[in-house]
Amino acid sequence: MKIEGKEYRTIWFENNVVKIIDQTKLPHQFIIKDLKTVKDAINAIKIMEVRGAPLIGATAAYGLVLSILENNDQSFLKKSAEDLINSRPTAINLKWAVDRMINKLSGVNSDKILEIALNEAKTICEEDVKFCKNIGLNGLKIIEEIYNKKKDTVNILTHCNAGWLATINWGTATSPIYHAHKKGIKVHVWVDETRPRNQGANLTSYELNEEGVSNTIIADNTGGILMQRGEVDMCIVGTDRTLSTGDVANKIGTYLKALAAHDNKVPFYVALPSSTIDWDIKDFKDIPIEERNSEELSHIEGLDESGKLKKVQIYPKKSKAMNLAFDITPAKYITGLITEKGICDASKEGLGKLFK
Ligand code: MRU
Helix, strand or coil: CEECCEECCCEEEECCEEEEECCCCCCCCCCEEEECCHHHHHHHHHCCCCCCHHHHHHHHHHHHHHHHHHCCCHHHHHHHHHHHHCCCCCCCHHHHHHHHHHHHHCCCCCCCHHHHHHHHHHHHHHHHHHHHHHHHHHHHHHHHHHHHHHCCCEEEEECCCCCHHHCCCCCCCHHHHHHHHHCCCCEEEEEECCCCCCHHHHHHHHHHHHCCCEEEEECCCCHHHHHHCCCCCEEEECCCEEECCCCEEEECCHHHHHHHHHHCCCCEEEECCHHHEECCCCCHHHCCCCECCCHHHHEEEEECCCCCEEEEECCCCCCCCCCECEEEECHHHCCEEEECCEEECCCHHHHHHHCC
């Protein structure tokens, strides 16, 4: 998708270096950063220079390519794989991508391994682009249906950033929106700010602006009253891990939006590629929920009067703060899952029909 009129992807490989867009600096600064070692890749995931479930999976895949370039040795590769998996706990795409790479690479001759690793990492990215595009085409049908009934702008609420910046291109939750916009359907997006890291305000609103999609940032607690007033036609969010039961882990605050949507009979959709499905865990209480540094709550970064990035403390110094990064939305509150293969019920049966 575009930034200042130029097409970008979120990650690419060039001259033995992995290139990423540093998302900690957006929307104020657009910086392309080089990852040269597996440690660079691990750090980029940990400090969220790259974030979003599909993108951290792709970064981990390229991280293993960097690991081979650094030290072409199976035990180093194994250690790199472990460290990458442990860099963030909730998004299953990370483990999915690392396991997929290791399955291809274990026992492969050292003279062939780099080429195979690079091909597989590129394939993971190309597949994600294709899957996200198909999620968009499938989700477009829902937006079209609402538009044909309403004959007026379709208002869509989204939480966090499940946009193209969280994937390789298109996004998951935003892909149906971009497809609708390109088709000339009038859409407007309510963008949850998404405290504490403000991925909604900093990333979703930014990327929608760059594509010319009408959007308004709202404080995280505003969705409820907008739904009561009939100003939200549907919600679409992304996910970091969807269980075979249809229960969904996503950015903290998603659950409360789903409850408000349920109470107001607003359709609540979750968009995901199949790489985000965890077929093993059966009980959502077993999903590891990331707890991040409380400084993400107590401090905030923005531009000062001279246009420089500045971090300031906003909480009382003596106060404790707790920063859980994800919550679980039970399947019963989800109208449907929008996947690359079609839309299904958030249930074992629904997912089973699409993914045999
Ligand atoms: O902590 P983040 O920014 O990595 O969280 C991202 C989300 O919660 C997204 O909704 C999810 O990863 C889906 S991205 C297509």
